[in-house]
Amino acid sequence: MRSFYAVVPLSLALRAAALYEDWHFGNMFAIGPASNAQITKATYSLTPPAVPCGSVQEKSEAPWLSIWVGVSASMSDQTADLFQPLLNWSPDQEAQGCPATAEEWCVATSTYHLSGQVQQPYITVPNKSQIDFTITVDSNEITQEVSIAGEQVSKQSDDKSVSPTFLYSSNECYLNSCGTVAGYSWDNLTIHLNQADPNFGETLILYNATSSGLTTSDEGKTWHAESIKINEDYFYTDGSQKECSS
Numbered sequence: 398m399r400s401f402y403a404v405v406p407l408s409l410a411l412r413a414a415a416l417y418e419d420w421h422f423g424n425m426f427a428i429g430p431a432s433n434a435q436i437t438k439a440t441y442s443l444t445p446p447a448v449p450c451g452s453v454q455e456k457s458e459a460p461w462l463s464i465w466v467g468v469s470a471s472m473s474d475q476t477a478d479l480f481q482p483l484l485n486w487s488p489d490q491e492a493q494g495c496p497a498t499a500e501e502w503c504v505a506t507s508t509y510h511l512s513g514q515v516q517q518p519y520i521t522v523p524n525k526s527q528i529d530f531t532i533t534v535d536s537n538e539i540t541q542e543v544s545i546a547g548e549q550v551s552k553q554s555d556d557k558s559v560s561p562t563f564l565y566s567s568n569e570c571y572l573n574s575c576g577t578v579a580g581y582s583w584d585n586l587t588i589h590l591n592q593a594d595p596n597f598g599e600t601l602i603l604y605n606a607t608s609s610g611l612t613t614s615d616e617g618k619t620w621h622a623e624s625i626k627i628n629e630d631y632f633y634t635d636g637s638q639k640e641c642s643s
């Protein structure tokens with residue numbers, strides 16, 4: 398569950414594209430790197446869209462889709478851990494360890510290491526609930542917390558293996574047959590830096606996404622975006638872009 402091929406107009410090429418050919422990354426945004434500063438905290442919310450429609454199982458395994466925001470020290474270096482609480486959905490939820498029905502999402506705190514994903518158990522997201530995310534970077538640990546209706550449902554603390562300078566998102570489909578993913582919005586995003594970077598907001602990249610952008614009220618130490626909207630996305634192995642019929 399990681400980064401990127403050259404999706405953005407930057408040199409963010411995924412080094413190991415061949416190795417990760419089953420993973421397909423879709424619409425996304427990215428902010429960073431912070432200049433002479435690091436991310437100390439990020440908070441944001443999401444009300445999940447409907448689950449994808451039109452997924453096709455073409456192999457023995459079912460596809461799965463994740464949507465996430467994470468922090469890391471790089472967008473291309475696979476050895477830089479990515480702290481990425483994520484929503485996951487699959488037509489075969491059970492195979493993913495997700496207790497939800499196929500009409501619902503699961504959510505969990507989760508960290509990508511080159512050696513493998515380390516995460517907490519998946520929790521079913523009640524339909525239409527707002528999910529609140531907090532990622533806190535202190536001197537020794539990076540902690541992810543996920544809450545629904547004011548109640549913490551998932552938490553994971555990892556060693557602070559990197560000093561995060563990027564915050565970025567993606568839609569990610571394993572096997573590229575997850576179908577059509579409705580648009581949705583990352584809301585009320587606030588990023589705290591340990592030192593001011595007056596240009597941090599200008600690093601925002603939107604790939605099939607829209608936002609009125611990031612603003613700061615303290616000369617660049619704290620940055621806020623009301624929302625970043627991710628457009629409808631399509632994962633079909635033949636490249637088609639179909640609407641959900643219902």
Ligand SMILES: *[C@@H]1O[C@H](CO)[C@@H](O)[C@H](O)[C@H]1NC(C)=O
Pocket residue numbers: 500501524
């Ligand atoms: C969530 O919504 C879907 C689609 O509307 C429905 O099929 C499902 O039963 C709902 N789940 C719960 C727990 O209400």
Ligand SMILES: *[C@@H]1O[C@H](CO)[C@@H](O)[C@H](O)[C@H]1NC(C)=O
Pocket residue numbers: 440585587
């Ligand atoms: C936005 O996030 C802040 C910080 O987490 C929180 O205090 C505030 O209540 C949130 N606003 C809304 C409208 O949810």
Ligand SMILES: *[C@@H]1O[C@H](CO)[C@@H](O)[C@H](O)[C@H]1NC(C)=O
Pocket residue numbers: 424604605628629630631
């Ligand atoms: C994303 O944008 C590119 C170029 O702007 C376009 O070719 C592509 O079809 C878009 N993808 C989606 C899923 O909207």
